[in-house]
Amino acid sequence: MEIGKKIKQYRLKLDLTQEELAQRTELTKGYISQLENDLCSPSIATLEDILHILGVSLQEFFSEPANEQIVFTSDDYFVSKNGGGTNTWLIPNSQVKEMEPIILTLPQGAQCEERLPFEGEEFGYVLQGKVELVTLREKCKLKQGDSFSIDGKKQHTIRNINKGESKVLWVTTPSNF
Template sequence: MLLGKKLKEIAEIAGCSESLLSKLENGHANPSVRMLHRIAMALEINVASLFEDDGSTTGLVTRAEDRPLIDTEPSRGGHGVRMQRLIPYADGHLLQGNIHIVEPGGESAGYLEHVGEEIGYVIEGEIELTVGDEVVQLRAGDSFNFRSERPHKYRNPGSSVAHIVWVNTPPTF
């Protein structure tokens, strides 16, 4: 039991089977980002806490060589996307900043919707960002902002790797 909830109740809230939760817990399956969000909501926690750092790099400065790199492919269901944390996750942070590294042809795993707000700045390369019904092409130097409750996804239609500084509040991944 977690938070007084039985596995069956968590599965019902998350919209999955108890079997899937067991496989995830034992490392025999990889959830999509949507499933991670649903499980986190069922557990009444933040998705980012599932990727919590060990605390060894906390402090005022995080050196480039010490930034955690998360390969999102197994957990997100998309492909060609990695995230480099600007600072390690810690409970209590109001913001979360990452550098999204998107390979040519790489894309997020479908639409996401969650509480909060997001801003981004394309450092290099290009991405196609879809927010709701709007589809915009962004290139190096462009920035964006949207409410996270709006369904959103992105992809790299270009021929070079894209790097995007992506900040959201509250921390969600």
């Protein structure tokens, strides 16, 4: 791996000169130049200092770029049942990631499966219709354009109180659906 070349790429992305990077890391411009030309190797502590200034973690710096899909179309989605409604999974294999976005679609009067407590949190945004977020202690009515954020430790469910279909963009972190 060409460490110096990667450091230079990150430095240039931030529009920093070698001198500016040297000043921020308390190193010399000559050392930064030698490093970027792979004429010397930094200690782990020095590399961590440089990467901190460049806004890059060690893990990110040493990971190989993956041909990871970042744009998804409706062809990539899949649908599964959720109580009386359906989940449209917006990102395939999102269960292995930190965030799991779905669109919950509920026909009139339907309710999704009760969400059991877990370590994490959930965010929802009502795309269409009216729903009721029900926890053990309260019921909250939400309409199109409203959103909610709830601690995953709270047992809860969502029910459609609209005269017609309702849709909620629902994001769980970490993934838990």
